[in-house]
Amino acid sequence: MAEIRLENVSKSFGSAKIIEHLNLTIQDGSFTVLLGPSGCGKTTLLRMIAGIGPATSGKIYMDGEDISDVPPGKRNVAMVFQNYAIYPTMSVRENIEFCLKNNKVPKKERTERVERVAETVGLKEYLGRRPSELSGGQRQRVALARAMVKEPAVFLMDEPLSNLDAKLRLAMRSELIQLHEQLKTTFIYVTHDQMESMAMADQIVLMDQGTIMQQAAPEVIYHDPDNIFTAQFIGMPPANILELPGQAGSIGFRPERVKLNAGREKTGFRRRGKILTRELLGAEVQYKIQIPEGVVMVRSQELSFRAGDMAEIFSDREDLYFFDCQGKRIRKDMARLLELAEGRAV
Amino acid sequence: MSRMKKEERNENAEKKRGVSRFTPYALIGPAMALMAVFVFYPLADLVYLSFFDYNLIGKKKFAGLGNYKVLFFVKTDFWEALSNTAVYTGTVVVLSLLLAVLFAMWLERDSLVNRFLQKSMFTPYLISMVSCAYIWSWMYNDDSGILNAMLAMFGLPLSRWLNDSHIALFCVAAVAVWKSLGYYLIIVLASVRTIPPEILEAAELDNTSPVRKFFRITLPMISPQLFFLLITITISSFKVFDTIQVMTGGGPGNATDVLVTYIYRYAFEMNARVGYASAAGTVLLVILMILTFVYFRMLGRKVYYQ
Numbered sequence: 001m002a003e004i005r006l007e008n009v010s011k012s013f014g015s016a017k018i019i020e021h022l023n024l025t026i027q028d029g030s031f032t033v034l035l036g037p038s039g040c041g042k043t044t045l046l047r048m049i050a051g052i053g054p055a056t057s058g059k060i061y062m063d064g065e066d067i068s069d070v071p072p073g074k075r076n077v078a079m080v081f082q083n084y085a086i087y088p089t090m091s092v093r094e095n096i097e098f099c100l101k102n103n104k105v106p107k108k109e110r111t112e113r114v115e116r117v118a119e120t121v122g123l124k125e126y127l128g129r130r131p132s133e134l135s136g137g138q139r140q141r142v143a144l145a146r147a148m149v150k151e152p153a154v155f156l157m158d159e160p161l162s163n164l165d166a167k168l169r170l171a172m173r174s175e176l177i178q179l180h181e182q183l184k185t186t187f188i189y190v191t192h193d194q195m196e197s198m199a200m201a202d203q204i205v206l207m208d209q210g211t212i213m214q215q216a217a218p219e220v221i222y223h224d225p226d227n228i229f230t231a232q233f234i235g236m237p238p239a240n241i242l243e244l245p246g247q248a249g250s251i252g253f254r255p256e257r258v259k260l261n262a263g264r265e266k267t268g269f270r271r272r273g274k275i276l277t278r279e280l281l282g283a284e285v286q287y288k289i290q291i292p293e294g295v296v297m298v299r300s301q302e303l304s305f306r307a308g309d310m311a312e313i314f315s316d317r318e319d320l321y322f323f324d325c326q327g328k329r330i331r332k333d334m335a336r337l338l339e340l341a342e343g344r345a346v
Numbered sequence: 347m348s349r350m351k352k353e354e355r356n357e358n359a360e361k362k363r364g365v366s367r368f369t370p371y372a373l374i375g376p377a378m379a380l381m382a383v384f385v386f387y388p389l390a391d392l393v394y395l396s397f398f399d400y401n402l403i404g405k406k407k408f409a410g411l412g413n414y415k416v417l418f419f420v421k422t423d424f425w426e427a428l429s430n431t432a433v434y435t436g437t438v439v440v441l442s443l444l445l446a447v448l449f450a451m452w453l454e455r456d457s458l459v460n461r462f463l464q465k466s467m468f469t470p471y472l473i474s475m476v477s478c479a480y481i482w483s484w485m486y487n488d489d490s491g492i493l494n495a496m497l498a499m500f501g502l503p504l505s506r507w508l509n510d511s512h513i514a515l516f517c518v519a520a521v522a523v524w525k526s527l528g529y530y531l532i533i534v535l536a537s538v539r540t541i542p543p544e545i546l547e548a549a550e551l552d553n554t555s556p557v558r559k560f561f562r563i564t565l566p567m568i569s570p571q572l573f574f575l576l577i578t579i580t581i582s583s584f585k586v587f588d589t590i591q592v593m594t595g596g597g598p599g600n601a602t603d604v605l606v607t608y609i610y611r612y613a614f615e616m617n618a619r620v621g622y623a624s625a626a627g628t629v630l631l632v633i634l635m636i637l638t639f640v641y642f643r644m645l646g647r648k649v650y651y652q
Contacts, residue, residue: 052547072553081547087548088545089563098552099552102553102554150552
């Protein structure tokens, strides 16, 4: 159990500045997901917390204690690597036990802890095996067990599920959530998969180019984005962003919040457009529709439209986001913008 | 069923092109003929001659196992040569591997200085063995050698180097190590650098001390390459000839006499006792065959990680 606080940290590799003056607090016991496109600095951030890629400047605190200069082995953190980083020359048992041996844990306790963890992750029958004799999913579990056996204050995970096939990934995803429920320790989890982050996190830290774009609970990040980047990174397909006339900024709405040929009684964003493509997703259809301002994506349960049909799209004023020219969300004085958006509609 | 048809069709096509069953043999024939003349025949002849008394001029006289009896039970110089060879091989193998690993750990980080050092260490490998042997003979020289000059400069007792029967063999072994170390270093370094960095990072997170990290992670992970080196160095050391011949000629006394110089001496210097030398050669052949067999057996075995 620990709270992690990063204060004014920067990291550069040679002349390339990856992270500049970043501040972040990760709550004790939270399942925090560091989310962002590749190269945004999320893994760099995780490695700084682990201590294997120290910050160029700034401080890192764990429960208020400065750990910036503490070596990784003494930080009371455990890490699961993307490619598992299992010691290939050791058996599963030796892999899990290695850290305990290094820390001079007595043999009896060691065996006990290894067996308990192996039981939890379902590796009990495989303790004598070599990593090369295990499947991808089993190796994943070894990596997890190796982290768990330390009973660390913070779990760090660097895209641990990305090398698994889709089915196994879903299964492991819920197991990790369950594990967090059980252990109640701080989990810091790096991924570029926004679906994964929504499913697992209770806090999402969305990053882009070394800066934090928004830190919030998944529901908030989804329903109440702070900026265009967040609105477009989260959601499948991303939110539609259209420029407002007269440099006033832009308007955004989620594809799944659009109604097709709705009644005229409500106010909001309303346009007629031509359906360009139609993709059936099962219960829903994804339409690509050409409207005067550009192309928008719509997800609808209305299956009857075909490519080439004309349709009227409508998004309730409650569901509209307004952004200024810098891409920041505007939360006040939206009446004028709404008029601007509705302008040509009615 | 379909496979049989396919094979039949292939056979038909081959017939059409004039490919008979003997074509493959005809194609490898020239190479095999050369092998037969220059490899298989000499080997067979070596073993054959070892059962005769023969001096290249006179008539061959069948001696049965007589040569071997003399080799192993009458004369003591063969045992001496054999043990010298073993000591030499052991010294070269241990020093080469130890230094190669140590230098590899030192030069592991890729930097300009390290690259320069690595290349400098490789240079002796490019020089011919005989040149090295001559240069080192001069450096080892009692009176005019640089090594004794350096000892004198620091007021240390001088050594007789190659003329001292206790250390002559090690002096020669040192030259072999010096010459090939750069090559071994490249192999070890390359394998050290293939260790995924995450594994070492994971070890750091597991609070592993540097020494333990080396013995529990690095060393096991480069062990296949070390094993390869172990066998190749052993085989080449067992065949050592040029340095010894140039630097000591087997002396002082028989202190640096190894198997190949022993064979050479009996075959070409001491009344051309070719039969006797062949017997010694056969022993060397057997030793090398065993080593090669072990080597291939181990090489064939799957390495423990993917």
